[in-house]
Amino acid sequence: MxxxxxxxxxxxxxxIELSDEELEHYGAQLEGILEHAALVQQLPTxxxxxxxxxxxxVNSFRPDEVTPPLDRETALSQAPQADGGHFRVPPxxxxx
Amino acid sequence: xxxxxxxxxxxxxxxxxxxxxxxxxxxEATLDRAVLTEAELHAYLTIDHQGARAAxxxxxxxxxxxxxxxxxxxxxxxxxxxMVTAGLETxxxxxxxxxxVPPYDATAVAALRSAGAVIVGKSNLxxxxxxxxxxxxGYGPSAxxxxxxxVPGGSSGGSAAAVAAGSAQxxxxxxxxxxxxxxxxxxxxxxxxxxxxxxxxxxxxxxxxSLDQIGPIARTxxxxxxxxxxxxxxxxxxxxxxxxxxxxxxxxxxxxxxGVRIGVVSELAGEGIHPDVLSAxxxxxxxxADTGAIISEVSLPSMxxxxxxxxxxxxxxxxxxxxxxxxxxxxxxxxxxxxEEMTARTRAEGFGPEVARxxxxxxxxxxxGYYEAFYGQAQKVRTLxxxxxxxxxxxxxxxxxxxxxxxxxxxxSRTADPLSMYLVDVCTIPSNLAGGPGISVPIDLDTxxxxxxxxxxxxxxxxxxxxxxxxxVERVTAWNDRRPPLVEARS
Numbered sequence: 001m002x003x004x005x006x007x008x009x010x011x012x013x014x015x016i017e018l019s020d021e022e023l024e025h026y027g028a029q030l031e032g033i034l035e036h037a038a039l040v041q042q043l044p045t046x047x048x049x050x051x052x053x054x055x056x057x058v059n060s061f062r063p064d065e066v067t068p069p070l071d072r073e074t075a076l077s078q079a080p081q082a083d084g085g086h087f088r089v090p091p092x093x094x095x096x
Numbered sequence: 097x098x099x100x101x102x103x104x105x106x107x108x109x110x111x112x113x114x115x116x117x118x119x120x121x122x123x124e125a126t127l128d129r130a131v132l133t134e135a136e137l138h139a140y141l142t143i144d145h146q147g148a149r150a151a152x153x154x155x156x157x158x159x160x161x162x163x164x165x166x167x168x169x170x171x172x173x174x175x176x177x178x179m180v181t182a183g184l185e186t187x188x189x190x191x192x193x194x195x196x197v198p199p200y201d202a203t204a205v206a207a208l209r210s211a212g213a214v215i216v217g218k219s220n221l222x223x224x225x226x227x228x229x230x231x232x233x234g235y236g237p238s239a240x241x242x243x244x245x246x247v248p249g250g251s252s253g254g255s256a257a258a259v260a261a262g263s264a265q266x267x268x269x270x271x272x273x274x275x276x277x278x279x280x281x282x283x284x285x286x287x288x289x290x291x292x293x294x295x296x297x298x299x300x301x302x303x304x305x306s307l308d309q310i311g312p313i314a315r316t317x318x319x320x321x322x323x324x325x326x327x328x329x330x331x332x333x334x335x336x337x338x339x340x341x342x343x344x345x346x347x348x349x350x351x352x353x354x355g356v357r358i359g360v361v362s363e364l365a366g367e368g369i370h371p372d373v374l375s376a377x378x379x380x381x382x383x384x385a386d387t388g389a390i391i392s393e394v395s396l397p398s399m400x401x402x403x404x405x406x407x408x409x410x411x412x413x414x415x416x417x418x419x420x421x422x423x424x425x426x427x428x429x430x431x432x433x434x435x436e437e438m439t440a441r442t443r444a445e446g447f448g449p450e451v452a453r454x455x456x457x458x459x460x461x462x463x464x465g466y467y468e469a470f471y472g473q474a475q476k477v478r479t480l481x482x483x484x485x486x487x488x489x490x491x492x493x494x495x496x497x498x499x500x501x502x503x504x505x506x507x508x509s510r511t512a513d514p515l516s517m518y519l520v521d522v523c524t525i526p527s528n529l530a531g532g533p534g535i536s537v538p539i540d541l542d543t544x545x546x547x548x549x550x551x552x553x554x555x556x557x558x559x560x561x562x563x564x565x566x567x568x569v570e571r572v573t574a575w576n577d578r579r580p581p582l583v584e585a586r587s
Contacts, residue, residue, distance in 0.1 A: 010460045010463065012440075013459050015422070015440045016440055016443045016452055017437075018444060026452065030453070033407065034457070036407070037408050037470065038404070039401055040401055040404045040470075040473045043480060045476040045477065045480070048476040048480060049479055050475030050478070050479060051475055051482060052306060052475060054292045054307075054482070054530060055291075055293055055556055057293075060335040062332040063332075070199055074199045078196055078197065078199075078427070080426075081429065087424050089424055089435050089438070090432060090435050090438050091434060
């Protein structure tokens, strides 16, 4: 199966900024890997249920007990930028 | 042997318990060994001199009080750097986490501390555990103590190199597609991936959550059992943690294999396996037959597709898990005018090529229009792999194969083509997909004096039979804790 990837679109979805050369490099590699991975399409799987988890487990409950969370100072201690008790980030919305 | 670091864990534990050796002496010998070997091996990313010395002193004081907490008490342990350690830098081998100091311990790490173990430091790995050689580490590779021109395997290659060299008595690794068993095989050690859910993943920096499992790397099967018994157990902080009984695995040792039904996986014991590896593997199988095991050849037709399914499922899960590295809460940030630009630049700068490749691959496999054909289909193949195993285990108690198709390879020999590196994991990936335990036991050396590993696989929760067979493999092949030339030369 021939694989055709819009690598620039995939990189945008993955939030990785890549140069044109890098896009070409990764695009070619992904096509090679996916040609091999496409082997999975050769097996007849009609009526086969997908497995998302190796062991049969449903609804894992634990007692609803209140435990102390990380305090704010500790939670912010590793942040690249923090301000007034919050994580600080660049603008999320463009200005009009 | 001139240094206590060359004792097995069992030997060192006995010496500590009887007062012939102190935890401080053992730790200093371990740190001395690291001084001799680290320039060549680079097994560790961080050695925690201060923390380890405090832990060893505390262990000695506890013993003096008569408060001995079990077989890991005072034992120097290496922890793979993708498990978080409170107050001790944890990078997962990635530049994106350079300088990150976690505020809490992973559950497995906390279990080690409660058992009195001395955490020497954080061992090197392929970035985010993605790789089979440590060549993808963001901080440079580790080397194999058997031949420092070769890789120690991966991704838990630093853990394996440390245990083989004596700069740790045992280590924790994590195994998503073979990352405990393959480096153990390449370094002449025992490496064990427990049943999925047996060891809590809380505090393990996630790669592929439905496949990841923490386990021990040790010099003997008994030492692996000792370590597993400390770290296994239900943890309410991990929703996939197993809730049933945790048996006494030690009682499986020394029972022999008389009447045990062992299946050789045809698809993993023929084409594509190096002749030296295959011949050592066949001799070990014959030796098991001689001591009473019932041997048969078993065909698992879906094995051919398991690798392909894995290289869709693991990247898909990794692309979701690694979304958390966004330059906001921890780690690297590269500035940008908007959040999206900042995040995309941070990830471009912080992720190495293999991690970027897998995130892109997983993003593609999960994207609209391709989801069914790739990720959805891979999940169905995973079901077929599980069905193959279930059918096989109706007739045999365990399955066996070589652990790795080849022994330790030279640096750079597989880095140009990502697929050639992926093929290294062909024998180990199936157990991750199916969830059962797997163990690698060293059996022999190849013609270049490099270790060869033997893999035993069992159905989920089949640890008792797994250890029973592994201990017999160890006994009949008379590996006898052989040590690498680097240790012979340096000690």
